Amino acid sequence: MPTTLKSFISVSPDSHFPIQNLPYGIFSSKNNSTKRAGTIIGDQVLDLALIEQRGLLKQCYDPSLALFDSTSLNAFVEQPRALQKQVRETLQKLLSADNAVLRDDEALRQAAFHAYADVTMHMPGKIGDYTDFYSSIDHARNTGVLFRDKDNPLLPNYRHIPVGYHGRASSVIPTNRSIKRPHGQVVPKDATDPIFSPSKALDFELEMAFFIGKGNELGEPITIDKTYEHIFGLVVLNDWSARDIQKWEYVPLGPFLSKSFATSISPWIVTLEALEPFHVTPRAQEPTPLSYLQFNKDFSLDIQLEVAIKTTKMIKPEVICRSNFSYLYWTMAQQLAHHTVAGCNTQPMDLIASGTISGPEVGSFGSLLEITFGGAQPLTLSTGETRVYIQDGDEIIMTAFCQGDGYRVGFGEVRGKIVG
Amino acid sequence: MPTTLKSFISVSPDSHFPIQNLPYGIFSSKNNSTKRAGTIIGDQVLDLALIEQRGLLKQCYDPSLALFDSTSLNAFVEQPRALQKQVRETLQKLLSADNAVLRDDEALRQAAFHAYADVTMHMPGKIGDYTDFYSSIDHARNTGVLFRDKDNPLLPNYRHIPVGYHGRASSVIPTNRSIKRPHGQVVPKDATDPIFSPSKALDFELEMAFFIGKGNELGEPITIDKTYEHIFGLVVLNDWSARDIQKWEYVPLGPFLSKSFATSISPWIVTLEALEPFHVTPRAQEPTPLSYLQFNKDFSLDIQLEVAIKTTKMIKPEVICRSNFSYLYWTMAQQLAHHTVAGCNTQPMDLIASGTISGPEVGSFGSLLEITFGGAQPLTLSTGETRVYIQDGDEIIMTAFCQGDGYRVGFGEVRGKIVG
Numbered sequence A, B: 001m002p003t004t005l006k007s008f009i010s011v012s013p014d015s016h017f018p019i020q021n022l023p024y025g026i027f028s029s030k031n032n033s034t035k036r037a038g039t040i041i042g043d044q045v046l047d048l049a050l051i052e053q054r055g056l057l058k059q060c061y062d063p064s065l066a067l068f069d070s071t072s073l074n075a076f077v078e079q080p081r082a083l084q085k086q087v088r089e090t091l092q093k094l095l096s097a098d099n100a101v102l103r104d105d106e107a108l109r110q111a112a113f114h115a116y117a118d119v120t121m122h123m124p125g126k127i128g129d130y131t132d133f134y135s136s137i138d139h140a141r142n143t144g145v146l147f148r149d150k151d152n153p154l155l156p157n158y159r160h161i162p163v164g165y166h167g168r169a170s171s172v173i174p175t176n177r178s179i180k181r182p183h184g185q186v187v188p189k190d191a192t193d194p195i196f197s198p199s200k201a202l203d204f205e206l207e208m209a210f211f212i213g214k215g216n217e218l219g220e221p222i223t224i225d226k227t228y229e230h231i232f233g234l235v236v237l238n239d240w241s242a243r244d245i246q247k248w249e250y251v252p253l254g255p256f257l258s259k260s261f262a263t264s265i266s267p268w269i270v271t272l273e274a275l276e277p278f279h280v281t282p283r284a285q286e287p288t289p290l291s292y293l294q295f296n297k298d299f300s301l302d303i304q305l306e307v308a309i310k311t312t313k314m315i316k317p318e319v320i321c322r323s324n325f326s327y328l329y330w331t332m333a334q335q336l337a338h339h340t341v342a343g344c345n346t347q348p349m350d351l352i353a354s355g356t357i358s359g360p361e362v363g364s365f366g367s368l369l370e371i372t373f374g375g376a377q378p379l380t381l382s383t384g385e386t387r388v389y390i391q392d393g394d395e396i397i398m399t400a401f402c403q404g405d406g407y408r409v410g411f412g413e414v415r416g417k418i419v420g
Helices: A048-053 A081-095 A106-110 A139-146 A224-230 A243-249 A274-279 A331-340 B048-053 B081-093 B106-112 B137-147 B224-230 B243-249 B272-278 B332-339
Strands: A025-029 A034-041 A042-046 A113-115 A120-122 A130-133 A164-166 A172-174 A177-180 A182-185 A195-198 A206-212 A231-238 A262-266 A304-310 A320-324 A352-354 A395-403 A408-419 B025-029 B033-040 B043-045 B111-114 B119-124 B129-135 B164-166 B173-174 B183-188 B193-197 B207-211 B231-238 B263-265 B302-309 B318-324 B349-354 B395-403 B408-419
Touching: A025 A042, A034 A048, A042 A048, A042 A106, A048 A081, A081 A274, A106 A113, A164 A331, A164 B164, A172 A177, A182 A243, A206 A304, A224 A231, A224 A331, A231 A274, A231 A395, A231 A408, A262 A408, A274 A395, A274 A408, A331 A352, A331 B106, B025 B043, B033 B048, B043 B048, B043 B106, B048 B081, B048 B106, B081 B272, B106 B111, B164 B332, B164 B349, B183 B243, B207 B302, B224 B231, B224 B332, B231 B272, B231 B395, B231 B408, B272 B395, B272 B408, B332 B349
Parallel strands: A130 A352, A172 A262, A177 A408, B129 B349, B173 B263
Antiparallel strands: A025 A034, A025 A120, A034 A042, A042 A113, A130 A164, A182 A195, A206 A231, A206 A352, A231 A262, A304 A320, A304 A395, A395 A408, B025 B033, B025 B119, B033 B043, B043 B111, B129 B164, B183 B193, B207 B231, B207 B349, B231 B263, B302 B318, B302 B395, B395 B408
8 A cells, every 4th residue: 555645634644543554443422422333544533333324335345234333343353354455445545635525525524523532442342252372482581580490481382382371351441441459369478378468569561462353163273374364453452460469379270360350452453454564574483383383474563562651640651661563472373373273263353462572672571570570670760759560540551553654553552540 | 949849741750850950051943943042841842932922921021132032041141130030930830730821732832842852952152251260179189199299289379269260262162062183282202392293182071160140340359148149050061171282381371272172061051049959068178268268158069970981882871980069179159259359350151160070089080181090090991992081983971960859950961072
């Protein structure tokens, strides 16, 4: 797609939402509390339910399917890729500077556009299952140094298997929701028995996640060369983690309550099509993985990631991590091929997260556990405050974008504030 | 409820489905492929969608709610308990020997009843999230002896926490479906690197599971004294497990592909009301758990459990395990109170399993891993065949029932055959 594509809606060069993006989300507006699908351009949300009702997508599909006049994107994401591409192209035409249909219909524009500041964003759909991988080798190494063996931090399976586990789908929440500090069993320092306590080691994890479009049947793995046909798009994800609860509960079956109290996602699903210009070669893998994980056309994505904190004393958020999606050791294609290789089925709107995305350098670590070296080096903020873990009232803001030539394709923000 | 309650449908004393039971399931019949709700009495399935349409439940709720004329029980299970009890009582009256409404209406009986042998059972609803606990201390001890430390088989957290983890909801399947042997990464004996192979250590796990009725909001734990208001009913569950895949993948985040290829459940949800006569005192717990897990009105259930195998050489299945639900160390109330204590929400039809239910004695072990002492003592069957793990063509059949005075309240069977 030419980067010269222009909309009649003015979009600043650092906006996440130019005409090249057009992500999908579910919103409600001040004058209409019905949840429905929208896209965003600049700082304007376009009501796709209305666009569908007015017949402006009828060359793509029968409007009675109500793919957008729906409280979820589930029906849209499982449509054939060709239909989805046609919708994207139709929307780009509709929004382009040289198309009069929307541009010159003042009444339609009034009805169809809402200032982003005035809408509420909701979950983009009903998640079936939520899976969380562990695909950043730097994160695995950092936590291995802290908890296992400084000289041998990676477990023997790490370079063979995209390690992952099942997470809790019900507690995945949209941006801008407060999160209650979880209570649970923790073992005080030097004690052997647990007490019941609010978590004193509440952390974030910087992740990205993809939504499944078309699913696969039980017993019918998705081969690695077909994985991209099943991935609809991506969001930023904050995998809130209570480290003290996690430490006591996670043997032998993995993290449970330390993660299932909340997982926040950014509101707009950025499609694979919008991310196409930002492919980069993935990290080298040594040893070469088993053949079902090999994909010579594979690629990673150059997505810049940031985490900021806003304490109650701050006027504006302060960046505490800069990372990149391309730091991941295991790719999305490998994750999905592995996930299904033993026969597991996937369904539209299943959510599959990357695991914490840390880079190799200080400054690129995607959790406070890593940033503070397990608490050994508290983080000092510009206000003079220090943090080992998140305090009540702190807000964590994550964002992600791809830098194009004169434009960005971004994900907006996922924000969440911890309350006591 | 008096055990003298009698139906005009004849029910043998060893049937799982007397008028005292009346479990709920989703079925389709030869003459009508629409999935809809039913109950079962003796060997007759009663079409509850039809009963609802005919207005025979209208004293309980407005038939336009279509709680039973639905492809899932999701809407019914989240109704207030008082409504559910009224439906149960109304159905018991309708089926009782001294009530003429159904008994004497030959045409209605013809339309409403189907021979169980002639129907197909389906998933009882759309599962939101699936959780699997690890609540049998004998099972934890048996696996600890095999994999950890013979003299110290229980991990330090076992007697403090009802350990559990998130499972895969999408691959929970109904009875009578074949299961493809999973392929995956396994490490051959004496090797360090994995190969890709069909699992050679395919096992069953005998479990029971409960369905959530009314859910709870995120951040609002279910206190232990309220847990029973949120449990709708129980099924038998086979947590198929590929031990060789599990062994290589499960560190540090828990089992993943070794479990997510299939989980089979029995077709009828037996309600808490039907199980009321079978309460027994749960196992003693030492040490006393933290206060959020204490419940002085707590109870376990006396449910007899059996696992049988049917190889291709057998005429009929052969029992290889007899266990009991009351062997569990952690109760359902403790599981649910723990599950939500950090703030995790639950939703109607979430499925929460017990973990493998083994007893203390040889003969009561709920998996082949335990029955064969990790393969050291292969199982010899009446045909002369031996088994360490499940072979292609083997069928595993699990069943469960409570023995009343002259009647049984049972769960029917969950069957699954492994195919190559």
